Amino acid sequence: MDLENFLTQHQSAILKRWFNFIIDTYPPETAKLFKREKDPFANPVGSTIFQGMQGLYQELVREIDPETASPFLDKIIRIRAIQDFSPSRAIAFVFVLKDLVREQSRAADDPEETLSQDDLTSFDGRIDRLAMLAFDIYVQCREKLYELRVNEVKNRTHRLLQRANLLAEIPDQEPSL
Amino acid sequence: MASVPKANELIAGTDHKPPKTGWMDTPVEFRPGTWCYSGKSKNLEVVGLPNPREWSPIDDDWKLPENWKEIIFEGLRERIHKYRSFQLFMDICVRCGACADKCHFFIGSGDPKNMPVLRAELLRSVYRKDFTLAGKILGKMAGARELTEDVVKEWFFYFFQCTECRRCSVFCPYGIDTAEITIIGRELLNLLGLNIDWITAPVANCYMTGNHLGIQPHAFKDMIEFFVEEIEEVTGVKIEPTFNRKGAEILFITPSGDVFADPGTYTLMGYLMLFHEIGLDYTWSTYASEGGNFGLFTSHEMMKRLNSKMYAEAKRLGVKWILGGECGHMWRVINQYMDTMNGPADFLEEPVSPITGTKFENAKSTKMVHLVEFTADLIKHGKLKLDKSRNDHLKVTFHDSCNPARAMGFFEEPRYVLNNVCNHFYDMPPNTIREQTFCCGSGSGLNTDEYMEMRMRGGLPRANAVKHVHEQHGVNMLSCICAIDRAVLPPLMNYWVPGVDVTGVHELVGNALVMEGEHERTTDLRGEPLEGMEDSDNEDL
Known part of the structure; x- marks a missing residue:
């Protein structure tokens, strides 16, 4: 079976196992609630991660287009980048799909229904591209976090001095024509 | 054959599984x-x-x-x-x-x-x-x-x-x-x-100087006057606030964040404009220059000590009652604790709006009225001339700040004001607002920069609901009535929902307020061009 058909046919099974893998990286009491609660406002972590995974899965069925894949990856990584995970753990969910797809393929009774080595290599390539994107997004999120912190300190001090009339700043000049 | 680790083995041994101990x-x-x-x-x-x-x-x-x-x-x-x-x-x-x-x-x-x-x-x-x-x-x-x-x-x-x-x-x-x-x-x-330092420093400064940062009276006055100039630039109207004026009818107290931290400063401009326009007989105090009370985050005794300063100042100045600005936990202290700590404030009078004659019976004992309630009453009695279209460049939602919402049941007044000052208002989903509102994630003295990662976690549910109205309705402005919110929601939005800015309700009131003797406005209080005024010459502003 070709890769696209295989991924489409097994979408719900693979997505379910993938979702469980991510959510099981949280403590068991938490994982139970993140899996159970369907209201996206009561459970933004569970629902956002699931939405992101659904989108990413569609990307994997086709080829990876960084433009369209990034927003889905961002949904998941933006959350995990500020939670209690090391960087590798935060983006590990991308790699685990290699295992999940292989296991799903091995489980097929009919050899016709399994994936060929070529298909697996092609799939691994897609995952690797996704992993590179994930790395970029993770770093962007952490950079943003520190930028926010620096800006907060800078604004606080500078604006305060300015408002208290303690600064003699050079006024903005109109460019001479 | 080479041993190739499985994908999930690559990450084993790090922090994959939660701790084994209870x-x-x-x-x-x-x-x-x-x-x-x-x-x-x-x-x-x-x-x-x-x-x-x-x-x-x-x-x-x-x-x-x-x-x-x-x-x-x-x-x-x-x-x-x-x-x-x-x-x-x-x-x-x-x-x-x-x-x-x-x-x-x-x-x-x-x-x-x-x-x-x-x-x-x-x-x-x-x-x-x-x-x-x-x-x-x-x-x-x-x-x-x-x-x-x-x-x-x-x-x-x-x-x-x-x-x-x-x-x-x-x-x-x-x-x-x-x-x-x-x-x-x-x-x-x-x-x-x-x-923690972010609580004890404001407590000490508030106790010694009167506000969280330790801004001294002359600097506090300079800061307010800075905004007087800004208002004149935007509206052409010159405002003359008074400080520590004995015999004023009303003492106005707001969190000091409104004086020094954007975007709260624009909200403060809104206060000044409103009071000027209705001719309110009020004064600022450079001593009770803080509405916030970080004593609440320290101990009951400390809360009582800091709260008493506001009332001591009201007594010293001989005002009739106190009007309070857009603050969060100040209202929790007033509404839930003040009366049995330092109250009843018998030396003050039961607050009556000098403009509409409305008696604020809910403030009978504490003698302190919430500004949003005061403004809602002004609007209800048709005392303000408002041009909603001046906020047409904004699509607004409202974050119910935890303390006014859950400690006061203050749900309708801010929405009433918002609906009267802007044309595009969209509420967030019901289980994220009013009594069930989600916290900004940085309240109770946790709004410090070293805590940024945790603040992003705590603010996630709030941001998630803002994201929803941002995507559904194009909301680009998150309004609120708390100074901590105004300080912490901008970075929260910046991380989770870029494209959404933060405002106090009275900034929007200031934008919409048609003032006697004003020139044609081309920008809002932030200097952003009003809708249809994008091409006008703003060089003088």
Whole structure:
């Protein structure tokens, strides 16, 4: 079976196992609630991660287009980048799909229904591209976090001095024509 | 054949699985971004807080007093007798779990110790061990544990992670107010000198100078006058506020954040414009120059001391009543605690709006009226000329700040004002607003920069709901009536929902307010061009 058909046919099974893998990286009491609660406002972590995974899965069925894949990856990584995970753990969910797809393929009774080595290599390539994107997004999120912190300190001090009339700043000049 | 690790083996051995030990035996880890700097000794000394010293949460030795256990047990005993509510909260929880997934820090972090029930258990387990028979005999089986230094460290970590927003208490069938447990937890920690700089510095400054940053009277006056100039540039109207004026009818007090921190400063411009336009006989005070009360995050006694300053100043100036600006926890203190701490304020008069004649009976005892309520009353009586279209460049939603919402039931007034000053208002989903509002994630003194990572976790549920209205309706402005919100929601939006800015309600009032003698406005209070005015010449502004 070709890769696209295989991924489409097994979408719900693979997505379910993938979702469980991510959510099981949280403590068991938490994982139970993140899996159970369907209201996206009561459970933004569970629902956002699931939405992101659904989108990413569609990307994997086709080829990876960084433009369209990034927003889905961002949904998941933006959350995990500020939670209690090391960087590798935060983006590990991308790699685990290699295992999940292989296991799903091995489980097929009919050899016709399994994936060929070529298909697996092609799939691994897609995952690797996704992993590179994930790395970029993770770093962007952490950079943003520190930028926010620096800006907060800078604004606080500078604006305060300015408002208290303690600064003699050079006024903005109109460019001479 | 080469041994190729499986994908999930690549990541094994890191922090994949949660700890194997139970919650009672898993000590906390102080990672950067998840804890606040400790209180400086000079700030503790100035207000007489115990055990002033230099220390850090990442030190092994927290330099506790020698008899620290005795201090905690004595402190616990005293509070159990003093506050019946506290004893009830210790005894009646049946661990039903209704609160478990209601805390914004739990939802955003996934840390089970942020489930309100478990956060309270951190203290309850110690209470059981030494104050209940079952706990004394059965120990762990009855949910009891020994008080150790690790337990104290855990308290510090989690009681300075709860923002005392009280969302969990809305869902508790017994009405347990977990915020009050946090309040007591922090009081106990304070007995050992365990507190955070972002709270103790504002407390000390407020006590000594009158506001959180220690802005002195002349600088405070300069700052307000800075805005007078800004207003004149935008509107052409010259405003002349007064300071420490004896005999004024009303004393106006707002959080000092409005004076120095954007975007609260634009809200302050809105206050000044409104008061000028209706000809209000009011004064600012450069001594009671802080609406916020970080004493609430320290101890009941400290809250009382700081609150009393506002009333002492009202008495000194001889005003009739106090008008309060857009603040969060100031209103919790006024509405829930002031009356039995420092009240009733019999030397003041029952507040009556000098413009509409409305009696604010709800403020009969505290003599302090919320500005949004005051403005809603002005609008209801047709006393303001408003041009909503001046906010047409904004699509606005409203974040119910926890304290006015849950501690005052203040839901309709801000929405009434907003609907009268802007044409595009969209509420967030029902389970994220009004009584069920999600905290900004940085309240109760946790709005410090070193805590940014944790703040992003705590603010996630709020941001998620803003994201929804941003995507559905193109919302680009998040309004609120709390100075901490105005300070912390901008970075929260920047991380989770770029494209959404933050405003106070009275900034929007200021934009819409048609003032006597004003020139044609081409920009809003921020200098942003009004709709249809994008091409006008703003060089003079």
